Amino acid sequence: MTLGKIKMSVATAIATVLLVSGASAQDTKGTKASAELKADYDGSVVGKRIAYLPIMYGSPLALEWGRVLQREAEHRGIIYELRDPNSNVDAQLQALKALIDSQPDVIVVQNPSVTLLMRDLKRAEEQGIHVIQVNMASNYRSDAFVGVDWREIGRMIGEDVVKECGAGSGKSGKVAVVQGEITAAGSIDQMAGINAAFAEDPSIEIVSNQAGNWLADTAKNLTDVVIQQHPDLCAHIGFWGLMQSGAAQAIRNAGKIDDVIVYASGAGSVLDCDQINQGNFDKYLSYTGTVQGHALFNAALSLLQGDDEPGEIKRAYYTRPVWLDASNADAKNCFPLDEN
């Protein structure tokens, strides 16, 4: 390449850049409508603060919600704050009070029980903060609820149990239930759904109904006894995947894992799917944590963009539970844990 040719190609390149940039400069605005829409959107959401207060950030479901919220929020210029009480309810209560004092725009909270945070959530809305309760609601109805309809979860599991163990199935009809924390929304309403389904088939008998308080160890201890007393147990329902893995272990230890139909519900993480694929859970109702995360963010967006004062409206965004079993518990339906 001679010097003349180099000069020539540099000139060409400069001309090309100038032409291209000139053309794009003309197109930066796009349509007026979309520009206005985006400007309104940014005006409502950019710089706003979303505070996220789960029960325990270490749990797969809370991690997934947080992951989606953080990623979406930061992409949209929203400030995301996390408070992790790590299952310490006193810390959660304190964190909530401190959050209210610091006045974020939206608080996303997962209630450990229907009563504990109730008064403070109400106070938050009185102070002008939108409150979104996720999956585990309290007795106070805040601006938005995002998550599963626990009655629906209970009814779906209950109806399936009736189908598998009820009249005409030739099975004993005996069902054991391990609830979570007895005062949590996930326990109270899910049990109501189960009871409603069972009411339609008198041959179904709940032989044991106890609280495992979300602990696998407690579930295992409870189930150890139940399986001894009722070797002909037909189905075992546990209210949360991680807890139910303990119950499944007890059933496996008793050599009944192939006889008892083990039901669980939960986040839908690979941990739960591993349990399905290992044969510990026969049927699993996933809340679809990733979808819930997006629903959460969208609920927050609609609150931020709306003109409603906190506490003025009560909206619900129910997510659709999805049945998983050995046939579909794969990477498509189970979210991984390592994406943080």
Add this chain to the structure above:
Amino acid sequence: MHDTNVDTTKFFFRLSSSVSPRLLLSELLMKKWFEPAVPFTLLVALILTLCLTVPNFATVRNVVSLATLYPEFGFVVLAMGLSMISGGIDLSVGAIFAFCNLIALILLLVLEWSIPGVIMGTLAAGAFVGSINGFLVGYLKTRPFLTTLVTVIIVRSVVNLLNQEHALTFATNYVESDAWDFIASGQVLGIPVNAMTLIVVLIIGHILLSRSRFGWRLTAVGASRKAARHAGVNVNAMLFSTYIISGLLCAMSGIFFAARQASSDSFTGLGWEFQALTAAVLGGISFAGGNGTVWRAMIGGLVIFLLNNGLVRMGVPGYITSSSVGIILLVAVAIDVKWSKNSSKASELLYVNPTRIPLARRPSIDAGDDNPFARNDRLLSSEIFGLNQVEGPEDVILDRQGRVYGSTRDGNIIRFSGENFKRREVFAHIGGRPLGMQFDPDENLIVCVAGMGVYGVTREGEAYKVTDETNRTWYKLNDDSRLRMADDLDIAPDGKIYFSDCTTRYEMTTNALDVIEGRPNGRLIVYDPKTGKTHTEINHLHFPNGICVSHDGQSVLIASTSLSRVYRYWIEGPRKGGLETLLDELPGCCDNINRASDGTYWLALIGIRSPAFDLAGHMPGFRRRMVREIPVDEWLVPSLNQGCVVKFNDAGEVLESYWDPEGVNHPSVTSMREHKGYLYLAGLENNRLGRIKIEGADTEWTGFDAYWGDPQKGSA
């Protein structure tokens, strides 16, 4: 080797000689309040850190929020602390709190009791569970750790069972009550009602623990059950009531929580026993028992509470918050164990802090020198009496009847009378260690008693207290209001008793260390019988020992043992209040001074200086190592194997000396008293008294009549 450039009569010099960082540290280590000083500093540092790092932390709103949230935990920490002070532990505090919270809600929402009924019922429930713990620990002698651990399991099960039954009621019922709302969120003087209650409980608790019989007994039980039982404390009842109080405190906590949160769950109060334990230990309430205050519990409680609160608010991952409390517990327990084991050792190790001793020139004592100190054997001719009938008489004195008084180590005043002083009787038992003596004008024998103070004995042998305390020096860490070692006294013509308290840092048994330390730890104290008041006249004196009012009653002579010198302190006349050196170039360490019949004074030298001793006086580091590294009997001290009495006059001239050069009859003379031509001799470590005839002395002169006047002849 001597110091001529320092004037020990100057207060500032003596004060600065009392100051040393090491000494300060050793005295700090011994202070009760120093133990919580460390966690308190931690608390302050934590608060400052949180103010700087957590947004909106240093706001009134946040402080009120925290004040609303903390008290429940505070009550529980207090309950834990109390059980630990009693020498036990109450692991059931969290469970009792949860139980009482539940009971309050049941009484209110299910049984629909009135608010006072709910409060009384809940308190009763807490006291009931506490009484089970107390009964098991106090009367059945079960171990508190296991007992309360079992209580946790039982109470938690009850809570879970009742929760299952009533959870829905709590969730759906609501009571409209102003009183209940007040308990939930009311304020008194701007302070949340629960915080106010905690403050009141803390003040009551403080008074109860530190100022009441109950508190003292509780601490005694915690420190040593056996010793407490031997002291007549009803240990069983004490422990029983401790756990009841612990239960009551948890119940208060439960009431406030129930009112504010109206929520009962399986996780209410879960892990609080662990956090409360961490808080109590961190605050400085020892696992070993018998040591702790309510404030320490609160300091620890606040640290744990604020740490949790702050870390969560900083957005720190939850597992770090949880594990940090665990790590703090480990560290606090390790420090507690090491502290309780070693702090006394450490302060002991640091306690003796020798400094440079400004000794004046040491005169020659060689026999045959033309020098009043020249050694002779004038004490070898003494008549010994009371052999093995006294034990360590520091002083000797005679009454108007010519009876001789000495003392014994076990607190008796011994009187010898009759021919050759053959008749021995225990004149009085005071206790302590009687040292210097003097008769007051009413012929009561006033005695300095080491470890007790100044006491008197009437002519009939009845002992009574004259004084045992003086004003506290405001700038000293060491509480010097008690008299540690009243050593010698004399009585001024106006009746005021001047006495030396030779050390404020050591005891009778360790007073040699004060001389080795060489710091001005002693003082001259005056007791005025007219007002009954005692006050420190001169502070920071180097081991003031012998005290003698001058013949004219205008001044007090003060012998300093560690400086080997005699001061004159003017109590009357134009120089009143002035301190000056009367004698300094002395061959030995001064002890008692008494008046002689010819208008001069007698001075006893307890030990004789040597070149090595003087050299050591300039080597504080050497003396420090000496007391730390070698046994007492090998310490370099003045020679105690000779006896010496010196005579000097008001002009500060030494006139003559009396020696027992080998210490055959009277080694280490600590006092002498002239009476009718004889000089009576005593020694702190001797088993005898003795007397020598003084050539040319007035054979009619007695100390009492010369000073107070002969009542038969009228005043002198």
